[in-house]
Amino acid sequence: MAEYEKKGNPSDHLANERTLLAWTRTSIGIMAFGFVVVKFSLFVKQISLVLGEEYAIHSRGISALVGILLVAVGAATTIFSYIRYRRTEKQLKEGTYNHSSLLITLLTAFIFLVSVLLIVYLIESA
Secondary structure, eight states, X not given: OOHHHHTOOHHHHHHXXXXXXHHHHHHHHHHHHHHHHHXXXXXXXXXXXXXXXXGOOOOOSHHHHHHHHHHHHHHHHHHHHHHHHHHHHXXXXXXXXXXXXXXXXXHHHXXXXXXXXXXXXXXXXX
């Protein structure tokens, strides 16, 4: 076996970097969505002030909380994806790569939970 194969093929390292970039794009997307949710909450409050009390839209502040939570999860995803990148890089250099889908499972579960909560919120406010 050639030395470069034992320590990870260059294409394996490049794939690891592409995966980090994909996770980074995902985290930026999650943070951007959280930012939009928070700004929409503020927009609704401003519209209610402009329209006056009889047209006021009552908000329980859930949108702002969900938006902030999404931004925090996006930031955490960035950190966890970097940790995963470094661990995979080390495993590739040692020739002992073990796949882990924990980050994918946790992120998928969180996004599904937030989606369900947003659907319930939208149904209740309609």
